Amino acid sequence: MQELLKKALLIAETYDVSTCKNCAVVYSISYMPHENNKLQAKEYIKNNNQAKMLDDTPCGQALIELGLEGKVNNVGKEITKIWQIASMRYIQSAIGNITAFVKDADERSTFCQTELSEIMQNHKITQINGIDKNIFYQNFHPKRY
Numbered sequence: 001m002q003e004l005l006k007k008a009l010l011i012a013e014t015y016d017v018s019t020c021k022n023c024a025v026v027y028s029i030s031y032m033p034h035e036n037n038k039l040q041a042k043e044y045i046k047n048n049n050q051a052k053m054l055d056d057t058p059c060g061q062a063l064i065e066l067g068l069e070g071k072v073n074n075v076g077k078e079i080t081k082i083w084q085i086a087s088m089r090y091i092q093s094a095i096g097n098i099t100a101f102v103k104d105a106d107e108r109s110t111f112c113q114t115e116l117s118e119i120m121q122n123h124k125i126t127q128i129n130g131i132d133k134n135i136f137y138q139n140f141h142p143k144r145y
Contacts, residue, residue, distance in 0.1 A: 005078050008066055012086040015059035017093055023051045024094035026087075026115055028105035037101040044099060051099065054090045084114045091118035097127040100136075107142040116140070 027041040045051045054060040068079050105111050119125050128136040
């Protein structure tokens with residue numbers, strides 16, 4: 001397992017996570033009883049051929065091929081940390097508008113714990129779902145349990 005985690009960490013830290021301007025898509029499903037946000041993100045990507053989620057990047061695909069796909073609350077701390085590193089890099093490389101499927105996101109999710117703060121720190125990201133990112137942030141209220 002340690003070798004797998006070392007390989008996964010190298011992938012998370014180095015593999016390509018880039019998207020074109022206005023093409024980054026995020027979703028939140030952790031700690032939720034369903035995957036509606038991910039399903040909506042996939043549907044959005046079908047209709048917007050340049051859009052992609054972290055899962056669609058070489059980094060995400062390599063992590064999934066290692067068998068590390070799953071909800072944060074189901075995969076363990078080490079794997080969660082690996083995905084958080086990949087997510088952080090993904091958001092740091094994004095430009096323009098982020099399309100976010102985060103309805104009822106749990107405050108413990110990767111979106112709330114990692115991605116949202118990275119979006120706010122990335123001056124190249126100006127909007128979330130077509131709304132000024134600062135206004136989105138002020139109005140965003142994660143679901144709390």
